Amino acid sequence: MATTTAPTIQPHQISYKEEYLPESDGKPMAETDVHREQMLSLLHALQERFRDKPKVYVSGNIFVYYLDENGQRQSVSPDILVVFGVEKKDRRIYKVDEEGQAPQVVIELTSASTKVEDIVTKHYIYANLGVQEYFLFDPYSETMRPALRGFRLKGGEYTPMTGSRLRSEILGLELTVEKGRLRLYDPKTGERLRTPQEAEADRRAAEKKAAKELKARRQAEAKAAKAEAENARLRKELAKLRAKQN
Structure with a gap:
């Protein structure tokens, strides 16, 4: 019986990707139905707000990859992120070093299970990335009082915002809590984003x-x-x- 010899494949004949970057961690998109509804509502409102701005990218629950101080690839997944100065297009992941711009605004919907990560770990990561404004909201008011907190980056460190309505200078919007939901307002018109x-x-x-x-x-x-x-x-x-x- 004749035998067949498998062809020898030289290393240069095989094409490998430079690096494999996961697009999901297999975890649910949100902690609860309320968290999911709130996330989708914020995404819709912000995407509609900047619909006609070709250089504003709004997304959520997407892996953001960056290089740490040792040059190692790391990732973080904001619930809501807004980036000014990059192309508005569909992305599977967001690589800060390739885009040339970190998100300027991040909103996290926190919970009892993510409190430490949101308040400590991500607080540190976002400050190092240069995220100009960082907002935290607890839909159930279980882990934070008040349920909405905002921070503005100054001198490489976050300074807490004050007031029941938090003003985002980057977005040109005000954030406030109404009936347990985070809502966005246009301060110029007084209208609430839908x-x-x-x-x-x-x-x-x-x-x-x-x-x-x-x-x-x-x-x-x-x-x-x-x-x-x-x-x-x-x-x-x-x-x-x-x-x-x-």
């Missing part, structure tokens, strides 16, 4: 209003057409009467 549910309700209301206006317009047009037809009939009858009189 959640997906509110945006959908607005869309349906607008569609209902448009349909009502269309129905009213068609009814008015039909009424006008009927009146015009009646006027035409009367003019015709009048013309006949005049013709008989002549």
Whole structure:
């Protein structure tokens, strides 16, 4: 029986990626339903806010890779991040050294199980990365009082923000807690950024209003057409009467 010899493959014939960077840690996107709903609401509001800004990238729950002080590749996964000065496009991971810009704003939705990581570990990481504003929010108010905290980077260290409404100078927005939810406001207009549910309700209301206006317009047009037809009939009858009189 003839034998087949496997071809010898030289090292240069095999193409390897320079490094493999995981895109997920296999953990749930959020701690609870409330955390997930809050994360998606914030993402929607911020993405809509900067929809027309091609150099603003808004994302969440994505691995951010960076090089530590020893040049080793490390990662952190913010719940919400906003980066100004980079292309708005879909990414599987975010590499700070390749993008040339760390996130300027990060929001973490903390919980009892992530409190130490959010308040200590990530606090240190984000300061070293140069994240200008770092916000922490506990939807259940279990681990923090008040439930919303904000920090602004000054001289390489975070300084706490004060007040019930925290002003983000980077985003041009105010963050506040309403009925246990973190909400975003435009301080110039006083308007609240919409959640997906509110945006959908607005869309349906607008569609209902448009349909009502269309129905009213068609009814008015039909009424006008009927009146015009009646006027035409009367003019015709009048013309006949005049013709008989002549």
